[in-house]
Amino acid sequence: MAWRYALMIDPAASEDPRTDFSGTFTVVDPTTPALSVGELSTQRGDGIFESIGVVNGHAQEVGPHLDRLAHSARLCDLPAPNREQWRQAILRAAAESRAEGEGVIKLILSRGVEHGPAPTAWVTAAQAPDNSAARTRGIRVVTLDRGYDSGAPARAPWLLLGAKTLSYAVNMAAIREAKRRGADDAIFVSSDGFVLEAPTASVVLRFGDRFVTPEPSGAILHGTTQMSLFDHLRELGRAVAYEQIRVEDLSGADAAWLLSSVRLAAPITSIDGVALPVDAELTASFTDYLLSPRD
Structure with a gap:
């Protein structure tokens, strides 16, 4: 899978009333290291994710995927994702996907660095494999x-x-x-x-x-x-x-x-x-x- 785009997210509280979360996003090079060695997602698999299909630049079923992300967060005792913040992150990633053809956007919410103060969150976009x-x-x-x-x-x-x-x-x-x-x-x-x-x-x-x-x-x-x-x-x-x-x-x-x-x-x-x-x-x-x- 060829990674095209990666966006780190500074997770906002679920009740944060902002309408513009662009200041909470940091674009990173998807081919370079971006996570700490103490990150619990890689050490213990302690986190949740969603994979969203993208067709001709359109992210599919965004609402249901955000519903399921919130459901997984509740089950795993993770902070509730701010729905609008994640929706905006998905749209940013979709804009970086191929204008034609299929892709995949991944949403990842980890418990963060061991003994750290906050979760780690990021979104990636990649070309989808050929499933024909x-x-x-x-x-x-x-x-x-x-x-x-x-x-x-x-x-x-x-x-x-x-x-x-x-x-x-x-x-x-x-x-x-x-x-x-x-x-x-x-x-x-x-x-x-x-x-x-x-x-x-x-x-x-x-x-x-x-x-x-x-x-x-x-x-x-x-x-x-x-x-x-x-x-x-x-x-x-x-x-x-x-x-x-x-x-x-x-x-x-x-x-x-x-x-x-x-x-x-x-x-x-x-x-x-x-x-x-x-x-x-x-x-x-x-x-x-x-x-x-x-x-």
């Missing part, structure tokens, strides 16, 4: 046990399973394991047999005329792209639902996708080596919608 093959030819996935049962989030909220944290070592290990098994990606399942999510994406299944995703819970990061697609499907008169899905139900789906902000809708061609039907026409319509400007 995944969107058209599809991806193979395997199911991987997440290591906890479906009741664990309620019993142990300190696991932060519903927050988008910087602690992504497990997620990356899952993708490497999927590739060792000859697949492209993974779907996490609970130890008692329920479908959760992919390491970096939401799961959507089609059963007949119904589109279903795993029921939101403390174990699942609610996907901004999945929510937007469900809104679109409702507008088209299609039935959508949030339900508990058993692992054995996956093989009975009439089609399935992994949805994320940058890769968008990737059709699943097989699960654990068992072929799954691919609806190419529907997938193309999803891609067209997800590449359209969305706020």
Whole structure:
């Protein structure tokens, strides 16, 4: 990923009434060091982030991403982000993105330097990878046990399973394991047999005329792209639902996708080596919608 732009943020209090936060931004060279060696984001993964897709210079789903950033901050006992300050930072980064094509903006809020007085915050902009093959030819996935049962989030909220944290070592290990098994990606399942999510994406299944995703819970990061697609499907008169899905139900789906902000809708061609039907026409319509400007 080629970094194009980086902006350090002096975090403002959530209730700060200013309308212009430009004085709290510092542009830095994305190819040079910018963080302290005592930074807890790099030492312990102690922080949160969001990845926002950019299409032709337009940052997608800014509102939902800021909602989720605030939600993650609450779960992680981080100061509430000032929504207007972060919105302005996103617009600055989007202006530095490519006028044509796809990019990605990352928002990062860390607990800061160890024993330091304040959080560390920054925004980056980069060119997005080429995801055309995944969107058209599809991806193979395997199911991987997440290591906890479906009741664990309620019993142990300190696991932060519903927050988008910087602690992504497990997620990356899952993708490497999927590739060792000859697949492209993974779907996490609970130890008692329920479908959760992919390491970096939401799961959507089609059963007949119904589109279903795993029921939101403390174990699942609610996907901004999945929510937007469900809104679109409702507008088209299609039935959508949030339900508990058993692992054995996956093989009975009439089609399935992994949805994320940058890769968008990737059709699943097989699960654990068992072929799954691919609806190419529907997938193309999803891609067209997800590449359209969305706020």
